[in-house]
Amino acid sequence: MRPALTPTSRWSLLLRGAVIAWMLLLVVLPLVALAIHGLRSGVPFFWAAITEPQAKDAVALTLWTALLISLINAVLGTATAWLITRYRFRGRRLLATLIDLPLAIPTLVTGIMLVVLFGPMSPLGAWFEGHGIYVAFHSPIIVLALGFVTLPFSVRMVQPVLADMDRAEEEAAASLGASRLVTFLRIIWPSIGPAVLGGALQTFARAMAEFGSIVVVSGNVPHETLTAPVYIYGQVESGDSHGAAAVALALVTLSLLVTLFSKLMVRWGVRRHA
């Protein structure tokens, strides 16, 4: 007798067809539409659309803010994971739950939170402005928004690796007289490195895509605080879906590559670990 679902049964073929059809219609078709529209008028047009000054500045802003928050998360997210896995303290579980919150909170609500916190009407915003520091409607608030929505990624990527690590190696290194720096570089970093990098890449891809929180906090001034996703939104609203498709295609390609690389990183880390 055959196991329940063998590839030869008619039902399983039907099921497979249905799953593939659903994915083709819902996920592949839109990607194809972006690719075809982005490249419809040829590569020169595609290039012109993404190097148009407003588009270029928007892409540049998106890339550097995403890079900055990836670095911040890589360092401080790893420190947070370290604190949670290596020590016991009151409120540890609560902290672990709070770190996941940004995964569930709508990004637009994140934007509202930041406007309330740093807007010109708020005490904190007014205080900063009094000292010549502009947060709301300037680039710092973009980084703050990205920080909120990407906060779980690095912590969650590094945490399981740290938790699974064999402490004996570290203790052996320490008892053989290795300094803490040497122990970290030679014993700890080789284990957690791929996870730290994977988390940073995941942060980068997510940050590049962020829209909801940024559109309400950044002021969206072209060449200054207009990020690429908000630029695309503006182009769609003004009816230029052609140029928007070119910029979108460039960003989608980059973010799919980054995501793929982050997955490979994690798999590589797991294999080396095992």
Place this chain on the structure above:
Amino acid sequence: MPDLAASSKRPPPWALRILVLTYLTIFLFAPLLALGVESFREGALSLWQGITEPESLLALRNSFLLAAIAVVLNVLFGIAAGLVIARQRFWGRALLDGLIEVPLALSPVMVGLAFILIFGRTGWLGPWLSQFGVRVIFSFPGLIIATLFVTVPFTAREVIHVLSEIGEEEEMAATTLGASRWQTFWHVTLPNMRGALSCGISLTAARALGEFGAVLIMGGAITGSTHTATTWIFTAVDERNNGAALGLSLVLGLCSVALLLLVEKLRARAHERR
């Protein structure tokens, strides 16, 4: 939590505590607290009036309806995807598995744009569909498609993961004992999926309620018709309607926190059982 055994009983060093606390305060705690404080200052009456405005009620109804539709369709798709990807062997299976996670890497704005290119007035299917009086963009079907796209990964991923972990032995045993394919599915496979499905449902609902960019572009945020909770908050901020903006932000925030806590509880229970 699996890492309890690894954590030491030492209290964490002060430098690490202060570092992590500063990081989490700036990027996570302060914004969360700000929303709470500002809502309190706005006053319960104003919030209640904001939430019970006709437009708010319509937006909330749309959002919850979309979440319900996304949950039902994703449960069906999740079960099918689990059976196909975790139980069948065929060429292109890894690609299909990867495609399911693609929506996580895409900016919602690009999703909206891609569907405009397909269903818009000059899109591939738009003119053809309008012959039959079917309108996708700027109407409820558009909202459904946008929500389905962004929620595709959540249930399917959970089910695939659980089915691969459990393995096929139980199902083979049932078949060997003479159970029909349907009986095996109903009495063995489906009960094994139950935890994954509940997690998937909560994650899907949270993602659907929070979706903003794609539904903004596809629905057009039309008063009295295609507003969702998030697009109505966006409009309310523009109109300086603080009661509605804060009130709905609070409703969405609390819903997402509740759904997240539910997921953590379900995960912890699944972990204990294993």
